[in-house]
Amino acid sequence: MPQYNQGDHVEYHPIGGRHGTSTSTGVIQHVLTEPEVAGDQKQHINASKDEPKYEIKNDKTGKTSAIKQDNIERVCDEDS
Numbered sequence: 001m002p003q004y005n006q007g008d009h010v011e012y013h014p015i016g017g018r019h020g021t022s023t024s025t026g027v028i029q030h031v032l033t034e035p036e037v038a039g040d041q042k043q044h045i046n047a048s049k050d051e052p053k054y055e056i057k058n059d060k061t062g063k064t065s066a067i068k069q070d071n072i073e074r075v076c077d078e079d080s
Contacts (some may be wrong), residue, residue, distance in 0.1 A: 002031050002052040003069060012056060013071040025076055029064060030055040039065040 004010060008028045015022070031054055032038055032047035038055045039045075045066045047053040053066045 001049060002033065002054075004028055004031070004054060004072060004075065006031055009076045010054075010056065011073045011076055012067050013073070014058070014065065014067065023073060024058055024060065026056040026058045028054045029057050032066060041065070 006028050009025065010028060011023050011025050013022070014024045030038065031052055032045055033049045033052050035044065035046050035048075037044055038053070040063050043066065045053050047066075052069050054069065054072065055064055056067050057064045
């Protein structure tokens with residue numbers, strides 16, 4: 001089940017999985033709970049209700065990509 005919602009401002013690992021060292025921030029544009037095409041690259045994403053993915057727009061680059069739920073660290077405070 002999805003733990004985050006559309007509109008949430010989150011900190012996440014864009015590459016390298018949950019144990020990657022770099023993090024980014026962005027806003028969840030869409031919660032994916034079934035297979036569909038997503039992100040700026042228009043990739044087919046295998047999402048499900050048990051393994052949701054999140055289409056996140058990166059704050060710095062403005063690019064959108066699909067991110068696994070496990071790669072999201074937290075919802076950012078409004079002051080972050």
